[in-house]
Amino acid sequence: MTTILITGASSGIGARAAALLAQGGATVFGAARTTSAISELEGVTPVPLDLTDERSIRAAVDTVVEQAGTIDVLINCAGYGEFGSVEETSLTDARHQLEVNVLGSVGLIQAVLPGMREAGRGRIVNVSSLAGEFASPLGGWYHASKFALEALSDSLRGEVSQFGIDVTLVQPSYVATDWHDQAMERLTSASSDGPYASMATAMRTYFANPALAKQFSSPDAVAALIVKAALTRRPRTRYRIGPGANIAVALSTLLPDRAFDALTRKQFGYA
Template identity: 50%
Template sequence: MPTKTALVTGASSGIGEATARRLSALGYTVYGAARRVDRMRELAASGIRTLSLDVTDDTSLQAAVDQIIAETGRIDVLVNNAGYGSYGAIEDTAIDEARRQFDVNVFGAMRLTQLVLPHMRAQRAGTIVNISSMGGKIYTPLGGWYHGTKFALEALSDALRLEVQGFGIDVVIIEPGGIATEWGGIAAENVLTTSGSGAYGAQAAAVAKTLGSPAAAQRDSSPWVVANAIGRAVTARRPKTRYAIGFGAKPLIALRWLLPDRAFDALIRLATGTPRR
C-alpha cells in the first residue's frame, strides 16, 4: 500500500503544528502549510514537508494541491485548520474585516476542499477534517463575526458529509474548547483595537480580560489534545462526525442545548464578566 498523504493548513503553530507532528508519527507523508514558511523550520527538520500557502489566494491553493499530487499522487487527509478570531462589536467591525474573517475561516477552507475532492473521489477514500470550535455551537459578546464563521463551517461540513459519503469520504468536525495557543491573546488585542473605546468599551475590556487572562491560559488544554483526536478520527474505520474536546467544550455545548436562550445569555455574561447594560 502507498504511504498516505495529509495536508494540514495553519501548521506554523498551535493546533496545526501539533496535528502535523501527530499525523507524521502515524506514518503519513505530511505537508504542513502556512503563509510563513520560516515559522515551520522545526517541522521541516523533523521530516514534514512545508508549503507556503495563503488560503485567501486561489492561485496559492491550486499550486499547493498540484504540488502534492505531483509529488505523492494522492491526498488522503485534509485538515482545514487555518483561521483566526476577529473580535469586536458587530457594529464597530469594518465590513472589509468581516469579509476577511469569512474569507480565511470559511471560504479558504471550502475552496481547498473543492480542490482536493476530485482526487479523493478518484481514489474512493479520504477524510476532510474541519477545525470548528465550541464557538460554532455557542456565542459570546463581541465575537459575532467569528462565531458566524464557525456556525457556517458547521453547516457546510454537515451538508458536505451527506454529499460525499457515497464516495468513501468522511467529513469530521473538531470543536475545540479552550486551547493553549496564540489565539486568545490575538483575539484580546483585536477586541480592544476594534471596540476598546466608545459604546462597547466596557464590554471590550471585560472580554479582553477573559480572553487574555493568565488563569485562562493555565486551565486551557494543550494543542495535543486536538491533535490526538484528529489522529483517532483519521485512523478510525468509522469516525465520529464531531469531536468536542479541550477545556469547557463538552459542558458548554451541552448547556447551550439544555438552557433557554435568556438563561444561556446570563451564563455567558457571567463567564465573560460583561455588564448587562
C-alpha cells in the same frame, strides 16, 4: 502510506498535529503563508498557501498531488479570531475572517474532492470550535465563521459519503496558544474606545485571569485528537475537547435563549 495536507502548520496546534502525523509514518505536507517554521518539522514538507487567494489554493493542492500522487486526508486547521462588536467591526475585516476561516477551507475541499472521488476514499477534517455551537457577544464574526464551517461540514458529509469520503469536525474550547492574545488584539482594535468599551475591557480581563488556564486544553492534546479524527477507521462526526465542553453545548441547547445570554454575561463579567 497515507498522504496528508494540513493547513496552519507553521505554529500552534497545526504544527504539533503535522509533527505527530509525520512521526506516525504518514506523508505530511504542511501549508501556511510563511513556511520557514514548517521546514524545521521533521518529515513535514512545506507548501506555501494563502487561503484568500484561489490560485494559491489550487497551486498548493497541485504541488502535493505532483509530489505524492494523491491526497488521502485534508485537515483544515488554519484560522484566527476576529473579535469586536458587530457594529464596529469593519466589513473589510469581516470579509477577511470569512475568507480565511470558511471560504479558504472550502476552496481546498473543492480542490481535493475530485481526486478523492476518483480514488473512492478520503477524509476531510475541519477544525472548528465550540464557538460553532453557540455565540457570545464581541465574537460575532468569529462565531459566524465557525457556524458556517459546521453547517458546510454537515452538508458535505451527506454529499460525499456515497464516494467513500468521510467528513469530521474537531471542536476545541480554550487552547493554550497565542490565539487568544491575537483575538484580544483584534478586540482592542475594533471596540476599545466606543460604546462597547466596557464589555471589551471585561472580556480582556476575563482572558487575562490566570485561573482561566485550568480550563485550557494543551495544544498537544488537541493535536492528538486531530490525528485521531484523521486516521481512525470509523471517525465520529464531531470530536469535542476541553473541560465542560459537552456541558456548555447542552446548556446552549436546553436553556432559553435569554437565560443563556445572562449566563454568558455573568461568565465574562459584563454589566
